[in-house]
Amino acid sequence: MSLRFIYGRSGSGKTYYCLQEIKERLQHSPEHALVLLVPEQYTFQAERELMAITAQGGLWEAEVLSFRRLAFKVFNQAGGLAYPHLQAAGKCMLIYKVLQGLKEQLPFFSKSAERQGFVTTISTLLTEFKRYNISPQELIVAGDALTDELLKVKLAELAAIYKEYQDLLSESYRDLDDDLTLAAVKMENTDLFLNAEIWIDGFSGFTPQEYSLIAQLGRRAKRINISLCTDSLLESEEREATDVFASVKECWRRLNRLAAEEGLEIEKPVCLNQAEPLPRFKESVELSHLEKYFFEYPHKVYSLPTKDIALFSAVNIFAEIEAAARDIIRLCRDQGLRYRDITLITGDLANYGRLIEVIFKEFNIPYFLDSKIEITQNPLIRLILAMLDIFIDNWSYEAVFRYLKTGLAGVEKQ
Structure with missing residues (x-):
């Protein structure tokens, strides 16, 4: 059971290195599981890259997971999938109920409870508390240590809201934000990832929930490889405040402490910074220079004429x-x-x-705009919903005209 770091600057080839190692393991028909753990939004792209680099069968013997998907696998084996989850809208409704029930006990927040967006703000705050394993009791203890009376009142009221929310939630539902914490506990009762080799790629840091899962993986996996985007791994905690990689180096230090606590061997790290220019910028010396010195002080001036970088000043x-x-x-x-x-x-x-x-x-330029579009704005979805409303509302005027206005009803506008 060991931990190995793969580090390099942006464009140094960390993801490619991880995929190549997975490819090499697949060529020798591994007996243990191979897992690539990536951020939630990157899972599809990672699967495509894994399929491309391993030709055929890459996803049969190697698996791409996010932390949430990993939790799903744990619940699938240890139990917990059948428990109903509270979605974002339901969470806001429950928080509103809590605020109304505690109105007399919240002298500070009672005035804000009716304001638009306040419930969403509290919902986001509770999510942060859970990600960082902060309990209502810890909020109270932190408040008692303060001399600022106003801040102490705020923390006490937040603790009351948090506790009441947890009590109501436990009666019938489970919060999605609790999944990673619960998965770390339930993993002990499964045989998942025993003697597996795991690559963790694409993260600049981890939440306490994710550290708990990494600790559990470390106890059962043969080796965990973690890629970090940084120029170096410093052994000293003294660092310049302007270091752009400061948060990544702090993550590295915390992972080292976690490895020591779990008794994991720390292997020699793999440095991918030796190539000059880095693989991503091998076709452009200018971009390589910009990547290397953009956050450096004092920076080095690029003295040659540029052809890959241009600046344009517009009036609007x-x-x-x-x-x-x-x-x-x-x-x-x-x-x-x-x-x-x-x-x-x-x-x-x-x-x-x-x-x-x-x-x-x-300009007749075809394009794709990467913006979120509500599913209810799709004409076909609106047509289906309007059809259902027609029968539910007994052919009401509003439902019929919503159906006709979709333009898919086969009725001419005239």
């Missing part, structure tokens, strides 16, 4: 997007790129998205 958002559209047309027309080879990144999709739709249509 409209002109900015138009310039991007013209450049996309130029790249596809003159350099043979395809539209699917180009990505446009913005930090404000809400404002930029509407203009992108208009301008890209003018």
